[in-house]
Amino acid sequence: LRPNNQTQRTQIVVVAALLTAATIVFWGFVSIGAETIRDPADAERVAAVTRPATDFTKAESYELNAAGAATSHDPINISAFSHPSANMAFDRQLDFRVGDGIFRKLWVSAPSSTVSSDGLGPLFNARSCQSCHLKDGRGVPPEGDSVAVALFLRLSIPPETDAQREALETFRMPVIAEPTYGGQLQNFSIAGLLSEGNMVATYEPVEVELADGTIVTLRDPTYSVSDLNYGPLHPDAMLSPRLAPPMIGMGLLEDIPADDILAHADPEDSDGDGISGRANWSWNVEEDRLMLGRFGWKAGEPTIAQQSAHAFAGDIGISSAMAAAWSGDCTEFQTDCGNATDGRDPDEGVEVPQKMFDLVVFYARNLAVPARRDIDDPQVLEGKQLFYESGCIGCHVPKFVTGRETEPEQSFQLIWPYSDLLLHDMGDGLADGRPEGAADGSEWRTAPLWGLGLAETVGDGRAYYLHDGRATTILEAILWHGGEAEASKDRVVAMTKDQREALLAFLRSL
Ligand code: HEC
Numbered sequence: 001l002r003p004n005n006q007t008q009r010t011q012i013v014v015v016a017a018l019l020t021a022a023t024i025v026f027w028g029f030v031s032i033g034a035e036t037i038r039d040p041a042d043a044e045r046v047a048a049v050t051r052p053a054t055d056f057t058k059a060e061s062y063e064l065n066a067a068g069a070a071t072s073h074d075p076i077n078i079s080a081f082s083h084p085s086a087n088m089a090f091d092r093q094l095d096f097r098v099g100d101g102i103f104r105k106l107w108v109s110a111p112s113s114t115v116s117s118d119g120l121g122p123l124f125n126a127r128s129c130q131s132c133h134l135k136d137g138r139g140v141p142p143e144g145d146s147v148a149v150a151l152f153l154r155l156s157i158p159p160e161t162d163a164q165r166e167a168l169e170t171f172r173m174p175v176i177a178e179p180t181y182g183g184q185l186q187n188f189s190i191a192g193l194l195s196e197g198n199m200v201a202t203y204e205p206v207e208v209e210l211a212d213g214t215i216v217t218l219r220d221p222t223y224s225v226s227d228l229n230y231g232p233l234h235p236d237a238m239l240s241p242r243l244a245p246p247m248i249g250m251g252l253l254e255d256i257p258a259d260d261i262l263a264h265a266d267p268e269d270s271d272g273d274g275i276s277g278r279a280n281w282s283w284n285v286e287e288d289r290l291m292l293g294r295f296g297w298k299a300g301e302p303t304i305a306q307q308s309a310h311a312f313a314g315d316i317g318i319s320s321a322m323a324a325a326w327s328g329d330c331t332e333f334q335t336d337c338g339n340a341t342d343g344r345d346p347d348e349g350v351e352v353p354q355k356m357f358d359l360v361v362f363y364a365r366n367l368a369v370p371a372r373r374d375i376d377d378p379q380v381l382e383g384k385q386l387f388y389e390s391g392c393i394g395c396h397v398p399k400f401v402t403g404r405e406t407e408p409e410q411s412f413q414l415i416w417p418y419s420d421l422l423l424h425d426m427g428d429g430l431a432d433g434r435p436e437g438a439a440d441g442s443e444w445r446t447a448p449l450w451g452l453g454l455a456e457t458v459g460d461g462r463a464y465y466l467h468d469g470r471a472t473t474i475l476e477a478i479l480w481h482g483g484e485a486e487a488s489k490d491r492v493v494a495m496t497k498d499q500r501e502a503l504l505a506f507l508r509s510l
C-alpha cells in the first residue's frame with residue numbers, strides 16, 4: 001500500500017524512526033549485556049541440548065567431550081592440562097607454543113641483557129605465570145615453613161570518600177586498594193628493595209562426623225600478615241586469600257553468551273529453592289564499558305585479557321597496555337619501589353609488548369579440558385544421579401553452548417563446565433568478609449568442576465581445593481559448603497558410604 005496523504009506519510013516516517021531508535025537501544029543493550037549474541041534460530045536447539053539429564057542408566061550423548069570439539073584426548077598424565085584445543089588448526093598451534101613459552105618465562109629485574117624478559121617487580125609474588133598455575137593446573141598453598149607463592153592476600157579498605165563510593169557503585173573500581181600496600185601483599189621484591197611482608201596461614205583442625213560415623217578432619221585457616229616493611233596496614237584493611245585456579249577451558253567460559261549465564265541468576269530466590277545466584281559486574285578497561293564478571297574466585301574480571309594484564313601487574317610486576325603502571329602494585333608511600341629501574345620496551349613504553357601479551361592470552365584461552373573418563377561406569381552414573389538429586393546442579397550447572405561469533409576453537413560448542421559462573425553466599429565458614437565488585441564478603445563464584453578428577457594427577461599427587469586451598473580432598477571441599485549450599489552439603493553428610501563413594505567416583509570422572 002502506498003501512503004495516500006501527508007498524515008500517513010508522517011506516520012510512516014515516525015514509525016520508521018521509532019523502529020530505528022528501538023533497534024539502536026536494543027543493540028546498545030545487547031552490547032552491554034551479552035558479549036556474544038545468540039542467534040534466535042539457535043536458541044531452541046541450545047535449550048534442548050543443555051536441559052539437565054533425567055536418565056541416569058547410561059551416559060548422555062556427547063558427555064565424553066567435556067569441552068566439545070576442543071576436548072583433549074591426549075594420554076592422562078601430569079601434562080593433562082597443557083594441551084591446545086583439539087580442534088585448533090595446525091598453523092595456530094605455533095602461536096600456542098610461543099604463548100606457552102611466555103607463560104613459563106621467568107622474568108628478571110631490569111636492566112638485564114635479556115631485554116625482552118626484564119621488568120620484574122619491583123614487588124612481586126612470583127616470577128612467572130607457571131610458578132602459580134603449576135603445570136597449567138591449580139597452585140599449592142605454602143607447605144611447612146615455605147613462603148607463599150601461589151596463595152596470596154588481596155587487600156582493600158571500605159570507601160572513605162564520595163569519589164571512592166561512586167567508583168564502587170558504578171563498578172569503575174572493584175575495590176579500594178589498601179593505601180600503603182596496594183591491592184595485594186607481595187611477599188617478594190627485587191634486590192635492594194624491601195618486600196612488603198609475609199602472609200601467615202595457620203590451620204585449626206575441625207572434626208566433622210558423617211551419618212555413617214566416619215570422621216573427616218577439616219583445616220580451618222586463619223590469615224594474618226607478619227614482617228610488614230612499610231608500616232602498619234590501614235586499621236580497616238580487609239584480606240582475601242586467593243589460590244591460583246586451574247587454567248583449562250578459559251576461552252570457552254569467556255564465550256558463553258552473557259544472557260545464557262544471566263538466565264540462571266535468581267537474585268531474590270523467586271523459585272524458593274534456597275539458591276539465588278547473582279551476577280558480578282566488572283569494568284572492561286580496554287573497551288571502557290561494564291561487562292558481566294566471569295574470572296577469578298569472585299568473578300571480578302570480565303575477560304581473560306584483563307585478568308592476565310592484572311596478573312602481569314599485580315603478581316609479577318610487569319606492565320602492559322591494559323595495566324600500564326610499570327612499577328606494578330607500588331603505592332605512593334613506597335618511594336624506593338617507584339624509583340626502581342623498569343624494563344619498558346622502548347617502542348611501546350610497557351614491559352610486555354602487545355604481541356607477546358596477545359600470545360599469552362591466546363594460550364590461556366586455549367588450554368584444553370581433558371575428556372571425561374568412565375562415563376558409562378555404573379558407580380559413576382549412580383554418583384551423577386546423586387549429584388543431581390543433592391542439588392549440586394543448582395550452582396554447578398552442567399551444560400552450556402558457546403556463542404558462534406567467537407574464534408574458531410570456541411565457536412558453538414556444547415561444553416560441560418559444571419558452573420553457572422554466578423556468585424553464591426557460601427556461609428560464614430568460607431566468607432572472607434571482603435567485597436569485590438558486586439560480590440559481598442560471603443559470596444564466591446561457583447567453581448567450574450571440569451578437570452576436577454585430574455587435579456591430583458596434574459599436581460603430582462597432591463591437590464588443594466577451594467579459593468584458598470584449605471581442602472586437601474574433594475570430600476573436604478564439599479563439607480566446607482554452607483550458606484545457599486548448606487542443604488546440599490547436609491545431603492552428602494547423610495549419605496551411606498556407598499552413596500558417598502559413588503558421588504566421589506562421579507566427581508573424579510570429571
Ligand atoms: C602469584 C600467583 C599467580 C601468578 C604469577 C599468576 N596467577 Fe593467574 N591467578 C592467580 C590467582 C590467585 C587467581 C585467582 C584470582 C582471583 O580470585 O582474584 C588467578 C586467576 C587467573 C585466571 C582466571 C582463572 C579463573 O578460573 O577464572 C587466569 C586466566 C589467569 N590467572 C592467568 C594468568 C596469567 C596469564 C598469568 C601470567 C601473566 C598469571 N595468571 C599469573 C595466581 C597467579
Ligand code: HEC
Binds near residue numbers: 448481
Ligand atoms: C549454592 C551453590 C553451590 C551448591 C549447591 C554446590 N556448590 Fe560446590 N561450589 C560452589 C562455590 C561457590 C564453590 C567455590 C567456593 C570457594 O572456593 O570458596 C564451590 C566449590 C566446589 C568444589 C571445589 C572446586 C575447586 O576447584 O576447588 C567442589 C568439589 C564442589 N563445589 C562440589 C560440590 C558438590 C558435590 C555439590 C553438591 C553436593 C556442590 N558443590 C553444591 C557453589 C555450590
